[in-house]
Amino acid sequence: MTDWISLAAGQSYPSGTLYVVATPIGNLADLSLRALHVLGLVDAVACEDTRNTGQLLTRVGxxxxxxxxxxxxxREAAERINARLAAGERVAYVSDAGTPGISDPGARLVEAARAAGHAVVPLPGPSATVAALSVAGAMLDSGDGRFTFAGFLPPKARARADAIAALATLDHAWVVYEAPHRIADTLAALAAALPAGRRLLIGRELTKLFEEIKVLPVSEAPAWLAADPSRAKGEFVLVVEGASPAAADAGLPDARAQQVLGLLLAELPAKRGRQAGRRHHRRADGCAVSAGAGAARRGWRGRPSHGVSRRRGRRGRRWRSRRRGPGRAAWSAPRLSGSCAWWPPACAPCGPCAPAWRDCRPSRYRWRHRRRHRPHRRRLARAAAPAPLPRSATGAGFQPAWSRVR
Known part of the structure; x- marks a missing residue:
């Protein structure tokens, strides 16, 4: 009888090496003899969860x-493991189940070890993706053996629908993982987004005691899951049949166009251009950009202001006037000079465009804070104002210079 342990021990296992070991996805008997030999040879075992890996090592003695x-x-643990590797130790890395790095941690650790100059050796073994594809039959053969692994779909409904729409036009099979608490929503999203005749393989609890594999049209998947409450338990692997070449060619441009349009709408709404012009108004050339875009200056209540407007105090007298600019005509003309000619150059806090500091902020900030800051500005204006001149000195209709906001 062949001594399989001696065959595993005959391989070279150099020191100062990181060994990436695949572990069973359900059935402990799937652990390879070579993986068992390496786990007994290494000086330490890095793992995703010490509790699960501790139970695995205890069961194999x-x-x-x-x-x-x-x-x-x-990232932090990689530094400690690199120190061990530099000292000449052998370290194995395992995930909770399956092959590390495949929808599991491990990629950063491998990259850090390789960047530090240490060798990285893989020990192949169980993988839920490969196990499901091996029983997919013609679903895999229709794409000439090609497939796309998408990992876990996004948990949010809109993001999940966008991901399915992007995968729906592929002309080969694609594989996704799903958790038991989201499987019903995922199957409903697949049934709504894919043609009714598209085939779907549902792999539940692969290699475990209650393993179940079902191939059915995607439109029937939600009803199949709801027929038995126990079917929603366990870990799932879904293999979706690829689109026919004609459907893929017809749907690809539209899907790409919708995807690009959605990204543009999410990143740059229609109002963002004018808001960006106001937000950067404090720059020296910001006035020219805003003027060229036709953005009007905003008043106290967020309304466009193009001239002199006056406010009345509590006692009904006119207590100040404010000039917001020379008018629409001057705004519409681009000004490429270093500062705004109609504003004093020494105003704070925004430099040459300081009197427009409220317009430099987003509109939501201006609307949210205008009522809270207005009493404060009134108190400051009254405190800074000198004593009023006698009426005989001012004359009828005269307004002191200090009462005008520049």
Missing amino acids: LHRPLLAVHEHNE
Whole structure:
């Protein structure tokens, strides 16, 4: 009888090396003899979850130091593992189930070890993607053996629908993972986005005791899942049949156009251009940009202001006037000089365009704070105002220079 352990031990396992070991996805018997030999050979085992890996090592009769390396500390843990590798130790990395780096942590650790000059050796083994594709039959053959692995779909409904729309035009099979608490929503989204005759393979609890594999039209998948509550339990692998070449060619441009249009609408709304011009008004050439775009200056209540407007105080007398600019005609003409000629050059806080500091902020900020800051500005204006001159000195209709906001 062949001594399989000796065959595994006959391989070279140099020191100072990171070994990426695939572990079973359900059935412990799927652990390879070579992986078992390496786990017993290494000086430490880096793992995604020390509890799960500790149980795995206990069941195979091994005891090794465990190092937690997950998605939240992968960069920091890589430094500690590189120090061990530099000291000549052998370190194995395993995920909770399957092959590390495939919808699991491990990619950053491998990159850090390689960047530090250490060797990285893979030990192949179980993978839920490959296991599902091996029983997909003609669904995989229709794309000449090609497939796309998309990992987990986004949890949000809109993002998930966009991801499915992008995958729906592929002319070959594509594979996604799904958790039990989202499988119903995902199957409903697939049924709504894909043609009714598109075939779907549902792999549930692969290699485990309650393993189930079902191939059916995508339109029937939600009803199949709802028929038995126990079908919503476990981990899922979904293999979706690719579109026919004619459908893929017909749908690809429209899908790409919709995707690009959605990105543009999300990143640059219609009002963003004029708001950006007002936001950068404090720059020396900001006035020219806003004027060229035809953006009107805004008044106290967010309304366009093109001249002199007056406000009345509590006692009904006119207490100041404010000049917001020379009017629409002057605004429409681009001014390429270094500053705005109609504003004093030494105003703070925005430089030459300082009196327009409210217009430099987004409109939502101006609307949110205008009522709260208005009493404060009135108190400052009254506190800074000198004593009023006698009426005989001012004359009828005279207005002191200090009462005008420049």
